[in-house]
Amino acid sequence: IAPARARDSGNTMFSKEFDGGALMLTGANSAAGLRSMPIRYLILDEVDGYPLSVDNEGDPVMIAEKRTSTFVQRKIFKLSTPTHRDTSRIAKDFVLGDQRYYNVPCDECGTLQPIVWSQIKWPKGAPEKAVFVCAHCGHEHAEHRKTDLMCEERGACWVPTSETSRPNLRSYHISALYSPWLTWGECAREFLNAKDDPALLQPFVNTVLGEPWEDRTGEVVDPDSLYAKREDYPLAPEQAVVLTAGIDVQNDRLELEVVGWGRSEESWHIDYQVILGDPSSFEVWDQLDEYLAKRWPHPGYKEGIRITAACIDTGGGHTQAVYNYVRPREGRRIWGIKGQAGWRAVWPRRPSKNNKGQINLYIVGVDAAKDIITARFKKSGPEATGAGATHFHKSLDQEYFDQLTAERKVIKYFKGFKRIEWQKSEKARNEALDCRVYAYAALQGLISAGINLNREVDILEERLEKLKIAESSLEEKTPRISSFTFPRRSQIAQPQRKQSRTVMNPYMQGDWR
Template sequence: MTDLDALTAELVDAAWRRGLAPEPQLTVSEWADRHRMLPTANAEPGPWRTARVPYLKDIMDALSVSSPVERVVFMKGAQTGGTEAGLNAIGYWIAHAPGLILAVWPSIDMVRRNSRTRIDPLIEGTPELRRKIATPRAKDPGNTVALKEFPGGALVMTGANSATGLRSTPARYLMLDEVDAFPADADDEGDPVALAVQRTVTFRGRRKILMISTPTLAGVSRIEKAFAESDQRRFHVPCPHCGTFQVLEWRGIAWPEGEPARAFYACQTCGGVIEEHDKPALLSAGEWRATAPGDGRTAGFHLSALYSPFESWGEIAIDFLASRKDPTRLKTWTNLKLGEPFEDRDTAPLAPDTLQARAEDWGELLPDGVAIVTAGVDVQDTWLAIEIVGWGLGEESWSLAYEAIHGDTARPEVWDALDRLLAQRFPHRRDVPPLPIAAVAIDSGGHRTGEVMTFSAARLNRRVWAIKGRGGPGVPPWPKRPPKARRAALAPVHIVGVDSIKSTLFARLRAGEPEGAGACHFPADRDYAWFGELVAERAVRKYTRGVARLEWVKDAGVRNEGLDTRVYATAALHGLYAAGWRLTDLAVRIKEAPRPRRSRHRP
């Protein structure tokens, strides 16, 4: 045997032995540190570094095949890396422990978006994954928007609103992202979370389920419920002064008077000041500690944005000051920054006399703050109810008028009267031209649907929109995509999320702010009956197949046109947003306009 033959035999033998050797038992964090590359669109592109977000290590490693944990629940604030941790787990499963993976997002539209903006860059930027998944081609069924095949398995992606996608495939791995945005029911077949989890039962003992979400309302939030059923781990960090381990909480944030950008953290034990630049050392020395017994199979993690290396305490403090007086913005801040469900106090009824007591007299001219005027129209068989609302900075609102046009609404004279009413303009206190009604939303979902759609079709250039209200969670105040008319002579019908508008309105009414963002102003001459109509409904917590949701119900014997017209006028404002109108810019421009000069002498 020649030296070359001996060398060849040695290389073949070494390769054969490597082929027989078992795969190294990596954890998800180890795999990500070795192989994951963040795309250029990421805020910090390049190799993944778990050391940058050390609190994610235990979360990811619980999703490793060597971990006994089957279910991981991550209730989080924004900018904490939760979705990236989920992508690392998907990459690890594809490359290191292949099997069928089911990834679920709230809707099919989000599947398309996330497949393009998250999954494709994950694959393309990671050579170990790129080798296993075919390059997408027009005729290749193995690499599509909703399916990525690889040796030993496939990544199937679907929306929580598709029962077919949720019940079609058994899966060893399951990722549920933003579960609090999931619909309560998937095509009338039940809770989408339960349907998806059912796909993993044949892999019990070997399965991995990851639930990620920022929470929403307390008592309704899915992620809150799942976290409560876990061992409830919280990330403890040591004080650099006294060494006491503690959870970072909002009550520990403070700042010099008038300088929220300089916010710091005060140790809850010794009071020592911990500055923003101390955060990396805190995170590196931190550790997860369970605060509930748990069952050993479900690991729950809660993390607020106070831990985020990508957002400072000062930025969070500034956001808090901007949000604290507006209940709707405060809810969003609580969910996104603290990663906590917002305590729902919206189930108690509001008293009409409480609101009437706040009524004020601003005269015949529009108040200084009004920048946009919208109207909402409720249609009955024998009358139309109309509220005209002025809007200012931060959606501060003024109820400018409430009218009823009586008559058979199947006849044209009623609609002619409405047309004249909507054509009026409102003189302003500032030196600006009188403001027209910029947009109108008319309910087409109850009475006189044909008349409403015909009236709207002839006035679309004036932004007179036919709408239909839809209740339930997750329905936006205005559709993201413009609808199409069913026939040329009829207007398109815009689907309006009435529950979200009502929740915002009632939160603002309860706050009772005299002025500023979200404040609601009412004229002194408005009668008591109208205030009764405005608060004629209340939110009641109901359960559908075990899933809690808020449902708005009307008090018996009370009319609710006052509420409906306000909801529709608010929807019209959101329609203007969708059309590109910027309320903030308009409000600032009008507030900066001078007041008109008035002569001291009477004519």
């Protein structure tokens, strides 16, 4: 490869020429780059992350594949971490091929088999002792045997499990269970931390097991069942260390919800308010300002706990009014957001400045947030604890839960590709769900800024423990009066007085001269 000294050296950021060929690099978001020149060997990396359409020219994968049509002996290599089963490109291509899995021989019986999650076992409470158990004889393989198990010299090999739908189409699956850099014990611990929360379990399924995520959150959630799980707890509860607010802007009012967050994103409803008035007037925003400064009694905070961050939707008919309110208050973590459907992270890596208000506008992945929130509804009620548990206060009415469950997941087709969207009926109201989504987005904004909920809980618990110790020691030092009867005046001992003696002043005597 020539030195990168001149523009025509053949060595640039996106082009590397060498004897016998050239390496061309481009992004999946550039149609011009994808169709720039004929390609014999095509490598498509992380295809599940590609957009459905690029520059209004169609599917980027198909555009790139067309570049290989001039070569008879072409090769196309696609690889990716799978995402959602219904929309995953790589999962769809995998089942079209012969579906090969890497099989390893058992040390005891010699049977070839893939290393799958169902055969990873560990003693209760000791995930670090996880082993791979043979599905045929039950022999346990410890972690240190992994490298030898995968050696081809011992018989390990790729085994096809299906007939390919097209000639010369091979498909391979490999998971992190084969990785020399990740132990089975670490996988087991990660699973235990994620198993109760879909928001944590999906990355485990996608990235560790290499399997597409099968989403069950689209199942209808009964609002009556959530209403029946309301609880009586103090506002704010001791376990909540961070409060966030989500604010939805309507034509004649502001609606907002305050949510408390604890360890592993366990949440508690704190308050729901409707501020009536025209959002184009100052009075409405003055009331919001006053409310966001409110404090709730909390045993861990002397002056009470207040809202740490808030997200306000800018996508309605009062965008400029929201911009004007947010701009001078961004330092208080009052953020302007805009919801965007489709697959994207709940909180962006960086805000957008491309808006008329010149604020830090955060594009929020509302579909991902709704997936997480609605999945956690199944873990609600007084008995629910741990990661993602959701608690609703007894003060909430039926209308709140009707709005919270007003949307359903539907599958739509966009230029031949499946796309999952959240939709509500035309007459249904969903302000409560929107407010909850925005409050969750505010939490993710705080986490992105460096706040660690678990660490904050540890600090609070340590503070509360010190307060309890101080109170108990103070009680021990203070004498207690169990029974006391005031004595009569005659019974009170009087102090004894010394008897006085009269002394004659010598100067007053007659013979003093």
